[in-house]
Amino acid sequence: MRKNLTVAHTRSTRRAARSRRRLTGGLAAGAALALLAGYGVADAYDRVPGILTVTEPIHIDPVPKPEANAGRQQLASPLDTSAPVPADLASRLDELFDDERMTGQLSIDIRDAATNDVLYTRGEASAKTPASVTKVLTGAAALLSLGGESRFSTTAALTSTDGGPAQLHLIGGGDVLLGPGESDPMQVMGHAGLATLAEETAEQLKQRGISSVQLSADVSRYTGPTYNDGWEPNDIGHGFITNISPLMTDSGWTNLRRGAPRHADPVQVAVDQFAEALAAHGIDAEVGGPAAAGDGAEQLAQVESAPVSAVVQNMMLASDNVSAEVLGREVALAAGKPGSGAEAPLAVIETLRGAGLDTGSIALEDVSGLNYGNRISAHDLTTLIQAAAASDGDLSRLIPGMPVGGLSGTLAERYEDPETTPAAGRVNAKTGTLRTVTSLAGTVLTADGRLLVFSLMADDLTPGTAGRGREVFDEAVTLLAECGCS
Known part of the structure; x- marks a missing residue:
């Protein structure tokens, strides 16, 4: 390691040690960590979220297809306090953070993680633009206020009419991972399916002697503007976001290939898909404009999403901005506020504050991280992550839902080169990248078996250098993973 060695000799020694070290050792240690238990490793999802620029793009965070556990998830076990705590991290990290790449x-x-003792800080009280690390706040608030086992419902309801055509409403309940096909209980995206809902709805309609309906979407669950002023109009075409609604399929994506755009009107897409599914079961549906079902509507059928804990994990792995914005609105509704984009940031902050967490530095303009106006300090962010690591309740599900270095989500293609492979399988962290921002926050297991929590944030980067700053952060996490430095 780096005790009492010159920098040159230290780096040479580290490289030699890495070449001898097999990745399987790191993976075995990572697998032993209780916080990783019960969560699947992802395969190809082909999604690149998080760039707020229409100029020449930078390469960021390729996201594999999340295969989060859609069933009941295990809560974390107590943290191990027997392993040595790292000492003198400044001698290992100062030079790296002063690197010209940053x-x-x-x-x-x-x-x-176990004691909350501070091991290293630099500018920890300074609030920075977090980019997609904002989703850590949103996910935590959702777990705290909604509960890990709660689900979102999509409903078909019939409005009674006197002499006119039957009015059928497709009511959005916040499940934007709804699939167009049959429900798949083993998946998160597509856990609930419109084809299944249509089959059950058609059966109920036929029992009532109804063979044709006028179909409308009820999206009254959310109010206010559907698009944030801080988002670029071209972000829809780039696939980063779309107009936010409580009803859409596949999170609004046109397809699941890398770089695919989102639908500008995902509600209309979902209604049309539902009408086609009804037709396949002998019901003629004439699609009209959005309309609220009203209190007198009769529920015919309903499908439910995967648990909130799995939705949060899916959001983390895919860095899905749409899921984040919807979860934020659901947090607002749970707090008795309107389900709007304006209320969601306030509700997230108030939920965290209500749980006794530090929120003094936090200012949010959205809950996904696309807006440059978001601010949080590393101190407040790490306080939240440590609380999640030490929790034995719903909040404990937050960290296992984060990407795993070299294995899943936005970290699937990081920690693969010889300089950083020792961290593969040992780091659970949420990434964040904008054109002038890079951030990484989560946990890392040291070589001694001690779990650390960290927040690494940098903004005001020179345009075009975010990738190099990310390299510095990955190398810092690797130094922590290698640490036999008690």
Whole structure:
């Protein structure tokens, strides 16, 4: 390791040690970590979220297809406090964070997960733009306020009419991972399917002697503007976001290939898909404009999403901005506020504050991280992550839902080169990238078996250097993973 060695000799020694070390050792240690238990490893999802620029794009965070566990998920076991705590991290990290590749302003906080003792800080009280690390706040608030086992419902309801055509409403309940086909209980995206809902709805209609309906979408669950002023109009075409609604299929994507755009009107797409599914079961549906079902509507059929804990994990793995924005609105509704884009950031912050977490530095303009106006300090972010690591309740599901280095989500293609492979399988973290921002926050298991929590944030980067700043952060996490430095 790096005790009492010159920098040159240290780096040479580290490279030699890495070449001898097999990745399987790191994976075995990572697999032993209780926080990773019960969560699947993802395969190809082909999604690139999070760039707020219409200029020449930078390469960021390729996201494999999340295969989050859609069933009941295990809560975390208590943290192990027997392993040695790292010491003198400054001698290992200062030079790296001063590297010329890091062109921005830093906010860094590294602590022991079990005791919350501070091990290293730099500018930890300075609030930075977090980019998609904002989703850590949103996911935590959703788990705290909604509960990990709650689900979202999509409903078909019939409005009684006097002499006119039957009015059928497709009511959005916040499941934007709804699939167009049959429900698949083993998946998160597509856990509930419109084809299944249509089959059950058609059966109920036929029992009532109804063979044709006028079909409308009820999206009254959410109010206010559907698009944030801080998002670029071209973000829909780039596939990063779309107009937010409580009803859509496949999170609004046109398809699941890398770089695919989102539908500008995902509600209309979902209604049309439902009408086609009804037709396949002998019901003629004439599609009209959106309309609220009203209190007198009769529920005919309903399908339910995967549990919120799995939806949060899917959001983390895919860095899905649409899921984040919807979860934020659901947090607002749970707090008795309107389900709007304006209320969601306030509700997320208030939920975290209500759980006793530090929120003094937090200012949010959205809950997905696309808006540059978001701010949080590394101190407040690490406080939240440590609380999740030490929790034995719903909040404990947050960290296992994060990408795993070298294995899943936005970290699937990181920690693959010889300089960083020691961290593969040992780091669970949420990534964040905008054109002038890079961030990484989560947990890492040291070589001694001690779990650390960390927040690494840099903004005001020179345009075009976010990738190099990300390299610095990955190397810092690798130093922590290698640490036999008690």
